[in-house]
Amino acid sequence: MDKLEQTVAWLKQGLDAYGQDIVLASSFGAEDVVLLDILHQQGLDMRVISLDTGRLPQETYDVMDKWRKKTRLRIDIYFPDASDVEAMVKQDGVNLFYDSIEKRKLCCHVRKILPLKRALSGAKAWVTGLRQEQADSRADMQAIEDDKVFGLKKFNPLIMWTAQDVWDYIQSNDVPYNALHDQFYPSIGCAPCTRAIAVGEDPRAGRWWWEQDDAVAECGLHVSPIKK
Numbered sequence: 001m002d003k004l005e006q007t008v009a010w011l012k013q014g015l016d017a018y019g020q021d022i023v024l025a026s027s028f029g030a031e032d033v034v035l036l037d038i039l040h041q042q043g044l045d046m047r048v049i050s051l052d053t054g055r056l057p058q059e060t061y062d063v064m065d066k067w068r069k070k071t072r073l074r075i076d077i078y079f080p081d082a083s084d085v086e087a088m089v090k091q092d093g094v095n096l097f098y099d100s101i102e103k104r105k106l107c108c109h110v111r112k113i114l115p116l117k118r119a120l121s122g123a124k125a126w127v128t129g130l131r132q133e134q135a136d137s138r139a140d141m142q143a144i145e146d147d148k149v150f151g152l153k154k155f156n157p158l159i160m161w162t163a164q165d166v167w168d169y170i171q172s173n174d175v176p177y178n179a180l181h182d183q184f185y186p187s188i189g190c191a192p193c194t195r196a197i198a199v200g201e202d203p204r205a206g207r208w209w210w211e212q213d214d215a216v217a218e219c220g221l222h223v224s225p226i227k228k
């Protein structure tokens with residue numbers, strides 16, 4: 001079984017086991033659009049959830065909208081609670097994430113973690129586009145594992161894919177993707193917290209790049225925060 005067949009098999013396994021109680025969490029990055037395309041092409045009826053943190057780059061909104069128009073998949077967008085954001089900004093300002101790691105984590109908590117919890121409430125399993133080679137912290141991940149953070153089953157059907165596999169798939173299947181990938185953004189998050197990387201830099205070096213070497217380069221959506 002090749003990697004694509006295995007990915008389809010895991011997605012079908014998730015749908016067979018959980019029906020409408022399994023959701024794909026998508027940020028419309030390269031891996032996520034591969035998964036969207038596989039669902040679309042295979043006619044797999046899996047609900048898709050995504051977070052609009054309020055600080056996304058325009059290019060992310062553009063690809064989000066392309067997918068909304070291209071597919072019949074149900075894509076539900078979740079926003080942070082307005083009163084939580086207002087209280088945080090009143091206390092620490094709009095650019096608090098540059099002040100300290102604690103404030104950056106607070107912002108991720110308000111704008112990402114809490115909305116994701118709401119998006120996943122009622123679900124029994126979720127699907128991510130995580131790949132093992134993306135980061136040291138992901139070396140021990142499994143294709144199907146227990147997510148202790150959210151108390152759900154977690155499916156990582158691209159676990160074995162390399163970055164080259166992802167881009168080969170995107171190009172062979174003419175998959176709509178985030179235009180920032182063509183500007184040296186391998187990993188895309190919120191606009192103020194993501195920059196392009198230089199040749200030879202770690203693919204995640206553009207995320208929260210101002211933090212020191214001992215900082216964690218994850219926002220808490222996935223377990224096992226990593227060292228940069």
Ligand code: SF4
Pocket residue numbers: 053055097104105107108109111112189190192193219
């Ligand atoms: S990535 Fe930056 S702007 Fe986005 S939620 Fe985290 S700290 Fe806030």
